[in-house]
Amino acid sequence: MSGPSDFQPTNPALKWIERRLPIMGLMHSSFVAYPTPRNLNYWWTFGAILSFMLGVQILTGVILAMHYTPHADMAFKSVELIVRDVNYGWLLRNIHASGASMFFFAVYIHMFRGLYYGSYKEPREVLWILGVIIYLLMMATGFMGYVLPWGQMSFWGATVITNLFSAVPYFGESIVTLLWGGYAVGNPTLNRFFSLHYLLPFVIAGVVVLHIWALHVAGQNNPAGVEPKTEKDTVPFTPYATMKDMFGVSCFLLFFAWFIFYMPNYLGDPENYIPANPAVTPAHIVPEWYYLPFYAILRSIPNKLAGVVAMFGAIIILAFLPWLDSAKTRSSKYRPLAKQFFWMFVVVCIGLGYLGAQPPEGIYVIVGRILTFLYFAYFLILLPLLARIEKPRPVPNSIADDVLAKTGGKPAPMVSTVIALMVAGGLLLGGAESARAAEGSAKPPAQKWSFSGPFGKFDRGAMQRGLKVYKEVCASCHGLSFVAFRNLAETGGPGYSVAQAQAFASEYKVKDGPNDQGEMFERPGRPADYFPSPFPNEQAARAANGGAFPPDLSLITKARSYSRGFPMFLIDFFTQYQEQGPDYVTALLEGYEDKPPAGFNLPEGSYYNTYFPGHAIKMPKPLNDGQVTYDDGSPATVAQYAKDVTHFLMWAAEPHMEARKQLGLQVFVFLILLTVLLYFTKKKVWANAH
Amino acid sequence: MTTASSADNPTRRDFLYVATGAVAAVGGAATVVPLVSQMNPDASTVAAGAPIEVDLTPIAEGQDIKVFWRGKPIYISHRTKKQIEEARKVPVSSLPDPQSDEQRVKPGHDQWLVVVGICTHLGCIPIANEGAYDGFFCPCHGSVYDTSGRIRQGPAPTNLAVPPYTFVSDTKIQIG
Ligand code: FES
Numbered sequence: 001m002s003g004p005s006d007f008q009p010t011n012p013a014l015k016w017i018e019r020r021l022p023i024m025g026l027m028h029s030s031f032v033a034y035p036t037p038r039n040l041n042y043w044w045t046f047g048a049i050l051s052f053m054l055g056v057q058i059l060t061g062v063i064l065a066m067h068y069t070p071h072a073d074m075a076f077k078s079v080e081l082i083v084r085d086v087n088y089g090w091l092l093r094n095i096h097a098s099g100a101s102m103f104f105f106a107v108y109i110h111m112f113r114g115l116y117y118g119s120y121k122e123p124r125e126v127l128w129i130l131g132v133i134i135y136l137l138m139m140a141t142g143f144m145g146y147v148l149p150w151g152q153m154s155f156w157g158a159t160v161i162t163n164l165f166s167a168v169p170y171f172g173e174s175i176v177t178l179l180w181g182g183y184a185v186g187n188p189t190l191n192r193f194f195s196l197h198y199l200l201p202f203v204i205a206g207v208v209v210l211h212i213w214a215l216h217v218a219g220q221n222n223p224a225g226v227e228p229k230t231e232k233d234t235v236p237f238t239p240y241a242t243m244k245d246m247f248g249v250s251c252f253l254l255f256f257a258w259f260i261f262y263m264p265n266y267l268g269d270p271e272n273y274i275p276a277n278p279a280v281t282p283a284h285i286v287p288e289w290y291y292l293p294f295y296a297i298l299r300s301i302p303n304k305l306a307g308v309v310a311m312f313g314a315i316i317i318l319a320f321l322p323w324l325d326s327a328k329t330r331s332s333k334y335r336p337l338a339k340q341f342f343w344m345f346v347v348v349c350i351g352l353g354y355l356g357a358q359p360p361e362g363i364y365v366i367v368g369r370i371l372t373f374l375y376f377a378y379f380l381i382l383l384p385l386l387a388r389i390e391k392p393r394p395v396p397n398s399i400a401d402d403v404l405a406k407t408g409g410k411p412a413p414m415v416s417t418v419i420a421l422m423v424a425g426g427l428l429l430g431g432a433e434s435a436r437a438a439e440g441s442a443k444p445p446a447q448k449w450s451f452s453g454p455f456g457k458f459d460r461g462a463m464q465r466g467l468k469v470y471k472e473v474c475a476s477c478h479g480l481s482f483v484a485f486r487n488l489a490e491t492g493g494p495g496y497s498v499a500q501a502q503a504f505a506s507e508y509k510v511k512d513g514p515n516d517q518g519e520m521f522e523r524p525g526r527p528a529d530y531f532p533s534p535f536p537n538e539q540a541a542r543a544a545n546g547g548a549f550p551p552d553l554s555l556i557t558k559a560r561s562y563s564r565g566f567p568m569f570l571i572d573f574f575t576q577y578q579e580q581g582p583d584y585v586t587a588l589l590e591g592y593e594d595k596p597p598a599g600f601n602l603p604e605g606s607y608y609n610t611y612f613p614g615h616a617i618k619m620p621k622p623l624n625d626g627q628v629t630y631d632d633g634s635p636a637t638v639a640q641y642a643k644d645v646t647h648f649l650m651w652a653a654e655p656h657m658e659a660r661k662q663l664g665l666q667v668f669v670f671l672i673l674l675t676v677l678l679y680f681t682k683k684k685v686w687a688n689a690h
Numbered sequence: 691m692t693t694a695s696s697a698d699n700p701t702r703r704d705f706l707y708v709a710t711g712a713v714a715a716v717g718g719a720a721t722v723v724p725l726v727s728q729m730n731p732d733a734s735t736v737a738a739g740a741p742i743e744v745d746l747t748p749i750a751e752g753q754d755i756k757v758f759w760r761g762k763p764i765y766i767s768h769r770t771k772k773q774i775e776e777a778r779k780v781p782v783s784s785l786p787d788p789q790s791d792e793q794r795v796k797p798g799h800d801q802w803l804v805v806v807g808i809c810t811h812l813g814c815i816p817i818a819n820e821g822a823y824d825g826f827f828c829p830c831h832g833s834v835y836d837t838s839g840r841i842r843q844g845p846a847p848t849n850l851a852v853p854p855y856t857f858v859s860d861t862k863i864q865i866g
Binding site: 156159160162163164166177178179180181182183184186188192278279280281283284285299302303304307359360361 | 726729730731735758760761763811812813814815828829831832845
């Protein structure tokens with residue numbers, strides 16, 4: 001995008017177009033002939049990864065919008081039905097949801113890279129500021145997208161974040177009402193968030209074009225931090241950078257695919273599998289992991305307005321970086337002090353991320369204040385000071401010299417790369433883990449599940465027995481409104497035939513109508529019907545259950561989680577252990593105690609349960625030995641019932657799990673092959689550049 | 691081109707420039723009004739925010755109920771003698787948001803506390819009858835309110851809001 005191109009098409013048709021719209025010349029000079037510094041390391045591929053991720057998010061987002069319903073009453077269900085009914089809907093949703101996390105993961109590396117190598121310094125200030133704008137837009141987009149599924153975290157996240165604006169003096173309340181379009185977060189809020197969530201990515205794409213334009217005017221920075229001087233310092237973008245970026249993207253895809261196929265809920269909050277409820281706040285509201293450091297800053301300031309100002313300030317301050325750091329040497333490679341402080345700053349950011357997920361009490365508040373101070377001190381005190389007092393090491397004369405020195409030298413960058421990757425991984429995982437921590441409940445014992453692990457399959461027998469237990473026991477209070485009778489005959493399900501599913505459905509009475517006489521009537525269920533709820537509405541359910549509302553069970557295994565603690569969550573990540581919900585449900589069903597322990601004050605009308613948060617549950621012990629008859633010879637015990645019904649509920653929560661794992665394996669085989677091929681191709685291409 | 695249009699020598703053309711610019715700016719600003727105001731609550735939302743009546747008879751002493759008005763939960767609690775005393779005992783000046791209990795209830799109806807159940811920090815729903823002051827406790831960031839709904843501890847800056855309401859009769863209130 002810099003200057004006129006020397007691109008000369010030979011094909012007459014292309015020539016004709018080129019004279020009228022020189023787009024091929026533009027492309028050629030931007031992405032083919034464009035000179036790239038020879039010494040770029042892999043930190044630079046994150047730019048390409050980000051462009052790729054933006055494309056992925058827009059593509060999957062546009063498709064998901066074709067199936068999503070932006071209405072407060074239907075949003076939650078429509079997301080669940082995308083996952084259940086739309087062909088490959090589960091895949092698209094997983095890509096889009098984990099994709100948001102991947103996008104932020106990549107952008108943080110991209111930003112830290114810029115920070116370390118001084119990519120914000122003259123003449124790249126505008127490039128940097130455009131980057132900060134993109135980051136802000138990403139944050140807004142990510143936040144609004146998180147609201148759309150209209151789960152508990154969506155709703156309360158939206159409430160808490162929009163309420164930040166109530167800190168504005170005098171106009172606060174009116175601004176918040178304006179943002180909501182009502183007197184509380186509600187349908188108008190959801191509608192406008194959907195509209196903006198759809199719009200903003202295109203704005204981001206526009207700013208990205210400016211970002212790349214500015215990049216191509218100033219030229220790329222590089223690890224040595226010296227400008228290219230001669231031909232020898234650069235290589236043409238294609239094939240060199242193209243191949244390297246493609247290899248980088250391919251490696252990144254391997255990482256991404258792990259989440260999509262094997263840990264799709266690892267980065268999300270289980271609370272969001274509970275439909276939004278304006279009357280109850282979750283015990284612990286946490287934003288997505290990528291906002292945690294800023295959330296920690298918000299909370300460590302005891303004053304509401306000052307907290308909000310500090311939080312926004314923490315982001316805006318990045319835009320002033322080019323002027324806060326006036327050091328002449330660009331790359332921290334040659335700045336011994338700056339380098340050390342950079343890593344300390346990384347640790348501060350990760351520390352803030354960790355604190356953002358902790359309850360704001362006791363020691364966490366104090367550490368939070370210290371880290372908040374250090375965060376701002378880095379920009380406002382340290383960087384200006386360092387520029388004055390630090391004695392940088394001599395920088396190489398040219399990029400070519402840098403490359404020569406490196407090929408002869410020790411492989412030091414590798415070590416820092418590995419450390420940095422581990423730290424970054426820790427940030428991602430640490431944030432995720434603590435974000436799903438639930439307090440105040442005893443940790444139930446981990447079970448062995450046939451459906452866990454990379455090739456896990458449901459145990460059909462257990463599912464069929466579980467369905468029986470559900471129907472004879474649980475169904476008298478709990479609904480299963482996201483599961484249709486036809487689902488019973490689907491692959492991956494309990495292994496029913498279509499006729500069996502139909503017969504099963506017809507045993508239910510379903511309310512239908514009005515008929516020609518204008519009356520409601522009851523008819524036998526059909527395969528297309530959903531499992532009915534035993535109560536006509538929430539009030540009736542509460543009246544029949546001593547004020548408690550029995551939750552719908554189709555997502556319950558996904559909505560339950562408890563703190564796994566360090567280092568368990570790391571092990572969970574590699575072993576794909578996601579079965580916290582089913583563990584919780586079995587434990588709950590088996591956890592009844594006739595007598596509460598001494599000193600426990602059991603409220604009237606409650607029962608003691610070891611695993612229920614607070615230990616006082618309104619539901620009487622639902623299962624007793626011998627209550628349901630099994631005809632396959634399995635023991636008719638509470639433990640067996642609990643295990644079976646949990647099998648069934650796990651399937652009800654994610655009917656396409658087996659398809660996900662199967663496709664995941666195929667994708668991995670393909671990606672590994674592609675990555676290996678790309679690696680050798682890249683090596684071959686670069687061989688003549690060294 | 692002459693120099694006649696320099697600043698110290700205004701001409702008719704300059705005047706026209708300024709006038710056109712000003713009119714265009716007014717038009718531009720006026721366009722913003724509908725564009726921003728469409729975001730405020732729409733007619734149906736406003737209509738749904740009309741006053742509601744609540745019957746107090748079923749609420750026993752020491753109990754509280756939650757009703758919704760304008761999409762916001764409103765707590766109505768029937769306070770016990772002890773709770774009223776607790777609220778009146780505290781020296782008002784010691785409170786972060788000084789307000790006496792008398793200011794927060796209707797005269798002659800001391801036992802009825804009616805507050806918007808939205809934490810004044812970041813908008814969570816506090817839990818009634820919990821926390822160190824026997825009033826409300828917000829689980830989000832730990833704000834604690836007393837039996838008068840006044841902030842006593844935690845990051846919330848102000849007391850729980852008292853919605854506009856009146857006693858229609860001794861056992862009935864109208865909120866809104
Ligand atoms: S919202 Fe209640 S303490 Fe923050």
